[in-house]
Amino acid sequence: MTKNVIPIGPFHPLLEEAEYFKLTVDGETVTDIEVDIGYMHRGHEFISERKTFTQSIFLVERICGICSTSHPLAFVHAVEDVAQTEVPARAAYIRTLVGELERIHSHLLWLGLAGHFIGYDTLWMWAWKYRESVLDMFEVVSGNRNHYGIMRVGGVSRDVPADVIPGLVAVLDTVEGKMAMLAKAAADDPVLHSRLKGVGVLSRQAAVDACAVGPTARASGVAIDVRKDEPKDAYGWVDFKAIVLPNGDVYDKLVVRVLETFESIKIVRQCLDKLKTEPGPILNDVKEIPAGEGIGRHEAPRGEVFHYVRTDGSNRPIRHKVRAPSYVNIPTCAVSCKGIPLADALITLASVDPCYCCTERAIHVVDRRRRIRAVNLVELSRRKTERLRKEIHG
Amino acid sequence: MVDKNQFLEAMRNRIGSIIDKKGRLYFELADEQLSEVARYLFRTMGCRLSTATAMETYHGLEVLYHFSHDATGQYYCPRVIITDKNAPRVTSITPIVPGAEWIEREMAELWGIRFEGHPGPEKLLTRRHPGRLDRPLRLRRQP
Numbered sequence: 001m002t003k004n005v006i007p008i009g010p011f012h013p014l015l016e017e018a019e020y021f022k023l024t025v026d027g028e029t030v031t032d033i034e035v036d037i038g039y040m041h042r043g044h045e046f047i048s049e050r051k052t053f054t055q056s057i058f059l060v061e062r063i064c065g066i067c068s069t070s071h072p073l074a075f076v077h078a079v080e081d082v083a084q085t086e087v088p089a090r091a092a093y094i095r096t097l098v099g100e101l102e103r104i105h106s107h108l109l110w111l112g113l114a115g116h117f118i119g120y121d122t123l124w125m126w127a128w129k130y131r132e133s134v135l136d137m138f139e140v141v142s143g144n145r146n147h148y149g150i151m152r153v154g155g156v157s158r159d160v161p162a163d164v165i166p167g168l169v170a171v172l173d174t175v176e177g178k179m180a181m182l183a184k185a186a187a188d189d190p191v192l193h194s195r196l197k198g199v200g201v202l203s204r205q206a207a208v209d210a211c212a213v214g215p216t217a218r219a220s221g222v223a224i225d226v227r228k229d230e231p232k233d234a235y236g237w238v239d240f241k242a243i244v245l246p247n248g249d250v251y252d253k254l255v256v257r258v259l260e261t262f263e264s265i266k267i268v269r270q271c272l273d274k275l276k277t278e279p280g281p282i283l284n285d286v287k288e289i290p291a292g293e294g295i296g297r298h299e300a301p302r303g304e305v306f307h308y309v310r311t312d313g314s315n316r317p318i319r320h321k322v323r324a325p326s327y328v329n330i331p332t333c334a335v336s337c338k339g340i341p342l343a344d345a346l347i348t349l350a351s352v353d354p355c356y357c358c359t360e361r362a363i364h365v366v367d368r369r370r371r372i373r374a375v376n377l378v379e380l381s382r383r384k385t386e387r388l389r390k391e392i393h394g
Numbered sequence: 395m396v397d398k399n400q401f402l403e404a405m406r407n408r409i410g411s412i413i414d415k416k417g418r419l420y421f422e423l424a425d426e427q428l429s430e431v432a433r434y435l436f437r438t439m440g441c442r443l444s445t446a447t448a449m450e451t452y453h454g455l456e457v458l459y460h461f462s463h464d465a466t467g468q469y470y471c472p473r474v475i476i477t478d479k480n481a482p483r484v485t486s487i488t489p490i491v492p493g494a495e496w497i498e499r500e501m502a503e504l505w506g507i508r509f510e511g512h513p514g515p516e517k518l519l520t521r522r523h524p525g526r527l528d529r530p531l532r533l534r535r536q537p
Contacts, residue, residue, distance in 0.1 A: 010522075038519030046532065081418070211443045211493030223464075224442065230417065230467035295418055295460065295469055297444070306444045308460065323445035328493060 048320040070300030072151040077296025078309040091155035096234035097271040100264040105134040106301035119382035155283030196251035200336040200348030214303020220248035226299035250351045343384040432487040448501040486512035506530035
């Protein structure tokens with residue numbers, strides 16, 4: 001029997017690194033998926049072992065453009081775990097503020113792209129419009145819209161002055177109002193329900209076996225959240241809920257992210273409120289890092305970022321291990337994509353929240369008569385939504 | 395729920411020297427004990443494998459697994475030290491913990507460690523590398 005294979009990648013893939021998905025299809029149904037990574041292996045761990053601890057912060061920040069505070073935060077947690085250093089309370093609030101603003105902008109980015117893939121371009125444009133104002137908040141807080149450069153071992157490098165806080169709260173109010181509107185529109189839409197419910201189901205057991213993290217695991221009923229399990233910085237002092245849903249389909253992954261955005265807004269509000277009055281320094285002077293080993297982690301928008309650092313008493317690590325959340329979440333696609341129609345494969349692959357700059361690349365399908373046809377997966381997915389829309393609304 | 399003391403009591407005969415820090419438990423063990431300890435951590439205690447770290451030390455290679463017990467925020471890190479520099483090998487835990495598949499393939503490729511019993515031991519990162527690699531990329535010395 002001829003195997004029909006649809007290649008996605010290796011360049012301009014669905015995921016934030018250049019990757020290669022090979023979907024084996026039988027007619028319209030995906031029967032197998034093979035993932036090939038390594039195209040973006042840049043040797044960060046090796047480079048980091050040749051940099052000082054402060055230089056490494058800027059290096060790990062550049063691992064990912066979207067999670068550009070999660071990696072430095074997990075790294076400074078690891079170094080602080082070696083040195084057993086405490087962080088001043090004001091710095092803890094600033095760290096949590098930046099970490100949660102990142103979650104808001106990342107989830108808005110995902111929401112927009114997910115909307116685009118299934119033919120909701122208005123959602124895409126709105127979500128990205130309001131993401132812009134979150135990036136402007138970053139500029140006020142850190143001086144940069146991306147790659148904030150704010151984390152330091154023992155605290156943060158930049159304070160948030162009291163006079164900028166009312167402006168930040170006003171932006172947050174707008175974003176929250178608009179998010180509520182988007183969430184209600186999504187919850188009320190029957191097309192969205194029939195398009196996403198029961199699609200790409202990842203069972204609880206499969207999520208546990210794959211050691212999945214973040215919204216991918218929480219949408220499958222696995223209650224793990226680093227912010228709750230090992231509360232660092234100000235996470236132990238603010239009030240929020242970890243969102244866990246049971247079904248494991250794409251719809252639940254969407255709802256987890258939308259509800260998490262509201263929780264993040266709640267945390268940011270509490271942090272800004274505290275920063276009005278919390279006195280004190282923002283950086284403890286850490287003179288030396290002793291020999292030892294430490295683990296640091298942070299709940300990034302996509303799940304747990306893990307850093308392991310071993311030191312020998314010098315000013316640089318002798319081993320630095322980095323594990324990003326997508327490394328454990330991507331293998332879950334092998335389970336969730338099997339047996340689903342090709343038109344749903346795109347949104348299922350996208351539901352683990354990879355980052356995609358140029359998805360709309362021509363994909364060549366070799367059909368049974370060995371002709372090569374150019375098929376666009378985004379177009380296929382959008383056509384299915386259009387068909388459902390016609391069926392439901394007439 | 396099994397806590398740290400119960401774990402240490404249950405695994406008393408299987409593990410060697412221990413470093414106990416706040417929320418982190420690093421312990422050495424022999425390769426023959428790795429499967430049993432991994433099964434206890436993953437199946438009995440419900441730990442999640444965060445990842446694993448391989449590194450080159452003066453004595454040889456070292457593989458350190460990081461199991462996270464999310465209910466308590468405690469990390470359990472079994473460490474296997476490989477002294478055979480010419481043919482380093484460790485028992486694979488992928489048959490017990492499916493989530494270890496990629497990281498074991500990565501360590502095998504970058505550090506030249508053979509994981510006995512791994513179900514799919516092909517390369518992970520340099521499978522389609524155009525050039526011929528003369529040694530595992532992260533090793534400083536020739537094997």
